Amino acid sequence: MKRAGWLLIASVAACGGAAEAPSQTPAGASAAPTSPESAGQRNESTPEAVVSARSEVDRAEQRISAAQSDCAEACRALASMERAAEHLCALDSGAECTHVRERVEAARERVRSTCGECSR
Amino acid sequence: MGCAVTDGRFSLAALVLASITAFALVLARCDRAPEGAAGDDAAVVDTQLLAFLSLARSHHHEATILEQSGDKRGAIDALRKITTAPKPHDGEKLPEVEEVVADAYARIADLEVETNDTSNARKDVETGLRHAPDPTYFRGHLLEVYGVVEQTRASQLADAGQDAAAAEANAHAVTLLRQAVDVQEGVIGRALDGGAK
Numbered sequence: 001m002k003r004a005g006w007l008l009i010a011s012v013a014a015c016g017g018a019a020e021a022p023s024q025t026p027a028g029a030s031a032a033p034t035s036p037e038s039a040g041q042r043n044e045s046t047p048e049a050v051v052s053a054r055s056e057v058d059r060a061e062q063r064i065s066a067a068q069s070d071c072a073e074a075c076r077a078l079a080s081m082e083r084a085a086e087h088l089c090a091l092d093s094g095a096e097c098t099h100v101r102e103r104v105e106a107a108r109e110r111v112r113s114t115c116g117e118c119s120r
Numbered sequence: 121m122g123c124a125v126t127d128g129r130f131s132l133a134a135l136v137l138a139s140i141t142a143f144a145l146v147l148a149r150c151d152r153a154p155e156g157a158a159g160d161d162a163a164v165v166d167t168q169l170l171a172f173l174s175l176a177r178s179h180h181h182e183a184t185i186l187e188q189s190g191d192k193r194g195a196i197d198a199l200r201k202i203t204t205a206p207k208p209h210d211g212e213k214l215p216e217v218e219e220v221v222a223d224a225y226a227r228i229a230d231l232e233v234e235t236n237d238t239s240n241a242r243k244d245v246e247t248g249l250r251h252a253p254d255p256t257y258f259r260g261h262l263l264e265v266y267g268v269v270e271q272t273r274a275s276q277l278a279d280a281g282q283d284a285a286a287a288e289a290n291a292h293a294v295t296l297l298r299q300a301v302d303v304q305e306g307v308i309g310r311a312l313d314g315g316a317k
Binding site: 070071073080081090096100114115 | 260263293294297300301305
């Protein structure tokens, strides 16, 4: 039964890591040590540390993923902004063009400082 | 004795049975609807949405291949399959679906401009804007494309000697392109501030 318990734990871990949103993983992981098969049959401190570390990794992964998604959104918006400004300046090369170019440059700098260079 | 052997076999059988049961339970857990989904109906909706998104991706790939081979009309037809496809959860406006449809209209209008079909490009970009009423990237992109459509139309009108109409289309193009810049600037601000899109 001990082996069955570990199989359950391993399977829960695999399921939580691959198929679910990161926020759901800690719940799945914390459920494992309370299963009757595993409780009291192994050192409690190690799994808790592992669960805690996994939760931290999951949270960090979630933050990185959100940041990547925000940067992707910012980059494609910047590309569209640049194209729009280019066309606008082709139609009106006066003060409006100058102002729009300044705004594009400011946006480009802002995206670069947060996300690095956007891939083209 | 015999009993001990039987017990050993029983233990082994129980272990195998328990393992299979545990694994089956976990698989069932993996396969169920996402957390927060309201039972079977929600799972069906998710499947429909995923199917629609996959269909849209396929038609975009198809359009890219046709466009690269010079068949812009074929590419437009491929993209029309996205806008005319049955939508998941009919009657409800799912944001993901609306974005995909808006994006398809933007690409269709872009291709139509390239074939100098500004009349249909205008219609398509205006239809696309109805699918993107909020100041998102998709609306900004549609406004950008609309500006280019009007710029091209102005050029066509000028070539036809219709100067007044050309000036009007030019002014409209400038307005639209300015709006596109405004929207995308806002999108960048919200994305990098971590706020709502």
